[in-house]
Amino acid sequence: MSKVLILGAGYGGLAAAVKMQKAKIPFTIVNKHSYHYFTTLLHEPAGGRNDFEPYSVELSEVLKGPEATIVKDEIKGIKPAEKKVIGKNGEHSYDYLIYALGNAPEFFGIPGLQEHSLLLRSLETAKEIRSHIEENFAAYAADKDPSRLRIVVGGAGLTGVELCGELAEYLPHLASKYRVPDNKIELINLEAAPTILPMLDQRLQETALEVLTNKGVQVRTNEKIVRVGENEVELATGEKINARTIIWTGGVRANPLLSEAGFDCDPRGRAKVNEFLQSVDYPDIFVIGDSSCFIGEDGRPLPPTAQLAGQMGDHVVDNLQALMKGEPMKKFVFNYMGTLASIGAEVGVGNVKGFRAKGVTASLMKEASKAKWLINLGGLSLLAKKNKQFTKSY
Ligand SMILES: Cc1cc2nc3c(=O)[nH]c(=O)nc-3n(C[C@H](O)[C@H](O)[C@H](O)COP(=O)(O)OP(=O)(O)OC[C@H]3O[C@@H](n4cnc5c(N)ncnc54)[C@H](O)[C@@H]3O)c2cc1C
16 A cells, blocks of 8 residues: 655645545645644734634544544655655655645845744744734833834735734724723834735725725835844835834745755745646655645746645645556646635625625625635534634634
């Protein structure tokens, strides 16, 4: 029996594991945590909307079948020539590997950015953001330092905009909890490009900008961050902004293990794959999700998203089965469903299959995509369980 190893239990790796389980093919999945977290929703608990519990699910709750072996380990290296990967706790060998370790932050060489900014990329980092902001609001009473109430979010893509939308609703509640004057709160969203949400059309970008502005967010486009110091952001114009909370959402690259292992990668560190999602270097390794450089119809790599990772995870299992049986594999074709951005709990913007959606409609559609993922993982019972947990925390 061939040994199939899946690295990563995010959107790509877990989609593959769920399908392997349904197909009754034995596999081992290795992940840093014993749980899967809902990365696409992390802005919600980071921005105070709910408690953290609903945003993850134990892998053992999803992968219950005898086919699944779950291993908690942190992968430190890949040795493709020896068909093994090196973890913190030991080595893991394979006949076929599905690599789905996601991304790493991209700091674009901006001095001080890595050292002095918070990131939104896991359950732990979401908790860090929330407690850091709360600690500063709590400490304001003692020193009245205005930089404690100033929050800078770098990047106005999906993550930055969604986080600002949440924070704009949450901060007034935090202000009243700590008796902070809410007219002293400043939430600044800095973006180097001329527009926010580049994946949406101009009308939707304008709607999102209006919603954010009405919620009190200072959205500043064409503002390039050139340096970050402790509690200070410096812009290309020379302006310096003092803020105790600096959050970077401006870019991602692939997990560095691929380039370190000598895979043929694009400039963002993503391993180049063929039309079947196999690494161009090693046919026994499939690379999916944010780590994969798959060239789309326009000749450019497809942008990293959860919907892409999920579809790749699903497809890769068909190809793996074909490869094992010596049958022809199928080309991967991405079915773009659209993009939805929530801006706070009740409104959003986006497009779904070419149709524009705004306000409550977009927000409800985002909820529907959340439900779809939960049903895929654990059926209606998981959806019902999670829905009970999603109770507002303020
Ligand atoms: C706040 C936010 C909002 C987003 N919203 C959307 C959205 O609305 N729609 C959308 O399509 N996309 C969205 N994205 C992007 C989306 O989350 C990613 O594209 C998606 O998670 C990529 O899936 P993946 O399987 O490649 O990686 P991930 O989902 O990141 O999974 C990687 C897994 O590998 C594990 N791991 C990493 N390194 C190691 C290691 N060394 N050893 C062991 N395990 C490891 C991680 O813990 C994780 O479980 C959003 C991202 C963020 C941060």
